[in-house]
Amino acid sequence: MENYHSPSDRLIRKLQWVWVAGFIVLVLGIITWFIHLMRAALWLGDVPSAAIGIPLVAIPIFLALAGVVFYVFWGLAIRGRDR
Amino acid sequence: MALWGMVIDLDRCTGCQACVMACKAENNVPAVGKKEATKGRTISWMQVLTETDEEHHEEKVRFIPRPCLQCDDPPCTKVCPVYATYRNPEGIVAQIYARCIGCRFCMAACPYNVKYFNWYTYQKEQPGQNPDVSVREKGVVEKCTFCHHRLQKARERAHAENREIQPGEYNTACADACPAQAIIFGDLADPGSEVSKLARSPRAFKLQEELGTKPKVIYLTEGEGGG
Amino acid sequence: MVDHKDDYEDILLAPIAHTGPGFYWAVAGLSVFILWGAIAYAVQLYEGLGVTGLQQPVSWGFYVTNFVFFIGISHAGTLISAILRLSRAEWRRPITRMAEVITAMVLFIGAGQILVDMGRPDRIFNVIRHGRYQSPLLWDATSISAYLTASLTYLYLPMIPDIAILRDRLGKWKLFYSVLALGWTGTEQQQRVLNRAIAIMCVIVIPVAVSVHTVVSFVFSMTLQPMWHSTIFGPYFVVGAIFSGIAALIVAMILFRKAYRLEPYLKPIHFRYLGQLLLIMSLLWFYFTFAEYLTGYYGAEPEEMKIFWSKFSGPFWPFFWAMVLCNLFIPLACLVRLGRRTVGKVLAASLSIIVGMWLERFIIVVPTLSIPRLPFPQTIYVPTWVELGEFAGSLALFALFYLLFTKVFPIISIWEIREGRVEGVKEVEERVKSYLPDEVKGAA
Numbered sequence: 184m185e186n187y188h189s190p191s192d193r194l195i196r197k198l199q200w201v202w203v204a205g206f207i208v209l210v211l212g213i214i215t216w217f218i219h220l221m222r223a224a225l226w227l228g229d230v231p232s233a234a235i236g237i238p239l240v241a242i243p244i245f246l247a248l249a250g251v252v253f254y255v256f257w258g259l260a261i262r263g264r265d266r
Numbered sequence: 267m268a269l270w271g272m273v274i275d276l277d278r279c280t281g282c283q284a285c286v287m288a289c290k291a292e293n294n295v296p297a298v299g300k301k302e303a304t305k306g307r308t309i310s311w312m313q314v315l316t317e318t319d320e321e322h323h324e325e326k327v328r329f330i331p332r333p334c335l336q337c338d339d340p341p342c343t344k345v346c347p348v349y350a351t352y353r354n355p356e357g358i359v360a361q362i363y364a365r366c367i368g369c370r371f372c373m374a375a376c377p378y379n380v381k382y383f384n385w386y387t388y389q390k391e392q393p394g395q396n397p398d399v400s401v402r403e404k405g406v407v408e409k410c411t412f413c414h415h416r417l418q419k420a421r422e423r424a425h426a427e428n429r430e431i432q433p434g435e436y437n438t439a440c441a442d443a444c445p446a447q448a449i450i451f452g453d454l455a456d457p458g459s460e461v462s463k464l465a466r467s468p469r470a471f472k473l474q475e476e477l478g479t480k481p482k483v484i485y486l487t488e489g490e491g492g493g
Numbered sequence: 494m495v496d497h498k499d500d501y502e503d504i505l506l507a508p509i510a511h512t513g514p515g516f517y518w519a520v521a522g523l524s525v526f527i528l529w530g531a532i533a534y535a536v537q538l539y540e541g542l543g544v545t546g547l548q549q550p551v552s553w554g555f556y557v558t559n560f561v562f563f564i565g566i567s568h569a570g571t572l573i574s575a576i577l578r579l580s581r582a583e584w585r586r587p588i589t590r591m592a593e594v595i596t597a598m599v600l601f602i603g604a605g606q607i608l609v610d611m612g613r614p615d616r617i618f619n620v621i622r623h624g625r626y627q628s629p630l631l632w633d634a635t636s637i638s639a640y641l642t643a644s645l646t647y648l649y650l651p652m653i654p655d656i657a658i659l660r661d662r663l664g665k666w667k668l669f670y671s672v673l674a675l676g677w678t679g680t681e682q683q684q685r686v687l688n689r690a691i692a693i694m695c696v697i698v699i700p701v702a703v704s705v706h707t708v709v710s711f712v713f714s715m716t717l718q719p720m721w722h723s724t725i726f727g728p729y730f731v732v733g734a735i736f737s738g739i740a741a742l743i744v745a746m747i748l749f750r751k752a753y754r755l756e757p758y759l760k761p762i763h764f765r766y767l768g769q770l771l772l773i774m775s776l777l778w779f780y781f782t783f784a785e786y787l788t789g790y791y792g793a794e795p796e797e798m799k800i801f802w803s804k805f806s807g808p809f810w811p812f813f814w815a816m817v818l819c820n821l822f823i824p825l826a827c828l829v830r831l832g833r834r835t836v837g838k839v840l841a842a843s844l845s846i847i848v849g850m851w852l853e854r855f856i857i858v859v860p861t862l863s864i865p866r867l868p869f870p871q872t873i874y875v876p877t878w879v880e881l882g883e884f885a886g887s888l889a890l891f892a893l894f895y896l897l898f899t900k901v902f903p904i905i906s907i908w909e910i911r912e913g914r915v916e917g918v919k920e921v922e923e924r925v926k927s928y929l930p931d932e933v934k935g936a937a
Contacts, residue, residue: 244701245639
């Protein structure tokens with residue numbers, strides 16, 4: 184078994200956290216964008232039905248994607264190494 | 267609240283295109299040059315369309331001056347992704363050059379082809395232009411605005427003099443210029459205005475009314491009409 | 494977990510381990526076209542869209558056609574990969590990676606076409622700051638960003654065990670592969686996590702993919718223009734997308750099969766099955782096209798008939814009939830009997846379909862705009878070198894992205910092939926037995 188505290192392993196661990204965190208941040212950014220558009224449309228009174236309906240479908244999809252990626256990251260990199 | 271509209275009497279129109287020239291001068295509409303014009307890129311906010319009779323070719327021609335019809339249910343505003351074109355509460359379909367991203371979706375959606383695109387920067391700001399109207403760069407869509415800048419000036423003058431705007435104070439350049447007085451402009455919400463009265467004439471019809479766009483430019487057909 | 498090496502696996506790792514002169518020639522060739530495209534776009538950016546052939550009333554032409562075309566091809570990956578995975582079709586194993594890479598790469602190119610088409614690309618952030626959900630273009634932006642994220646995820650997750658193989662066996666880029674491999678060691682628990690994640694992604698990705706081309710079709714069908722304002726556009730575009738996607742996938746498969754000597758993995762049987770799928774999609778595409786045009790013709794609405802005749806016998810007749818030839822007759826001729834020379838026939842059909850589907854997009858976009866309702870002056874739309882260069886550059890850029898990908902990651906899924914040999918065979922045997930009547934105990 185590898186020594187999990189060797190420097191290159193710690194670097195790898197850090198970089199993995201960085202890029203998964205980056206993905207989550209991207210997804211959260213996109214969701215923030217949808218919410219911004221929704222709020223702008225409601226404030227302007229500009230077709231509220233579409234402004235609410237479309238983000239209502241799109242946001243759960245992005246949350247699911249972020250969830251799947253994080254689930255895999257957790258299951259493989261964090262829990263998986265403890266075997 | 268006013269509802270600005272226009273009536274164009276096809277029996278009076280002689281096809282002289284004074285309205286086109288007045289509009290071009292008033293709104294800094296660029297002359298695109300001969301090469302661009304042959305490619306089909308003329309910009310003409312007010313355009314006189316010629317319709318030949320299907321049965322009697324070259325005998326009967328109809329001249330249809332066509333500004334933006336300022337629809338009450340505009341298909342163009344529905345599809346703009348950035349709110350660069352929208353219908354304001356007084357019924358004018360506005361066009362914001364600073365917001366437009368040049369996707370030309372509104373051009374594809376308009377059933378009357380009233381929208382024009384700046385394929386190049388056709389003119390820069392220079393002396394001799396109307397200072398009340400912005401000069402458009404390349405990459406944005408433009409169209410007739412019922413000389414909205416004139417409305418703003420009239421409103422400001424009325425406000426400064428502490429009164430309401432009077433009918434006749436705000437008139438479009440094409441209506442002013444027409445030598446046959448074929449173009450009447452005014453407030454459709456005022457039942458006493460000339461526009462409202464003419465709009466109720468039995469000769470009145472709207473272009474492609476069946477599309478449901480509710481245009482506010484109403485045409486009066488030639489002859490007696492009524493059927 | 495299956496750990497033993499497959500006999501041919503070195504073939505799959507070879508493109509990553511070694512780089513021959515062929516690669517450099519390919520990159521050089523593609524770079525010429527990319528340069529042409531880049532110069533064309535630079536000229537357009539400086540001068541304005543006037544350097545194209547667009548005018549009034551045809552204000553949408555090559556670029557919008559390319560947009561629909563490229564987004565259409567992106568349906569290769571998901572639908573093939575996800576549907577075959579969900580339906581447990583074993584023959585998918587060497588194909589899924591190639592399909593998923595097409596989707597991921599071509600979506601960038603497709604979205605890029607819209608950027609190229611904009612009059613003011615410097616104002617792209619207006620779409621983000623001031624977007625309106627009433628506009629089909631915003632539906633496009635939402636849908637395509639969802640699809641891009643989903644397909645990149647769906648590409649990456651099944652790659653993790655392969656990245657672990659590269660991390661352990663390749664020798665170079667160890668840090669890069671180690672980070673991406675997420676500590677994969679092949680334990681049962683890890684395998685379970687991965688399988689569950691991939692299964693969830695399969696289910697997410699299919700409706701997202703269907704929504705993408707549906708909203709692309711809504712850009713046209715939500716207007717009032719004749720022959721655009723049709724309720725069939727959503728499914729029609731999706732069917733066309735799957736159709737052109739499978740064709741593009743087949744061409745990519747055949748090219749890389751030759752270049753990387755993947756014949757042991759990509760056998761005639763795979764092309765046979767894909768060819769049969771292609772034939773079905775060809776007939777399905779024809780069914781939708783026939784329904785669309787028959788409805789227009791029978792209704793005989795005057796504005797629609799003007800466009801109809803312009804396509805049938807008017808100025809656009811060469812494009813229309815070439816489209817029918819390329820999308821129906823040539824594929825029928827090639828794909829009906831796939832006994833011998835499977836690969837050649839399927840390649841011919843696929844190339845024909847790619848051309849035919851581009852023509853189909855063109856035939857949808859341009860004729861409707863060419864013939865306005867009002868007596869507006871008309872000219873003929875002729876694309877210029879700028880538009881042709883942009884198209885060539887886009888295709889070359891897509892090919893370059895794909896090629897670079899194959900140099901970093903294995904183009905065929907190594908672990909899934911291994912899995913197929915052991916677990917796949919076992920699972921199929923059990924499945925077939927479960928379809929048949931149960932065996933009576935004690936019977937011979």
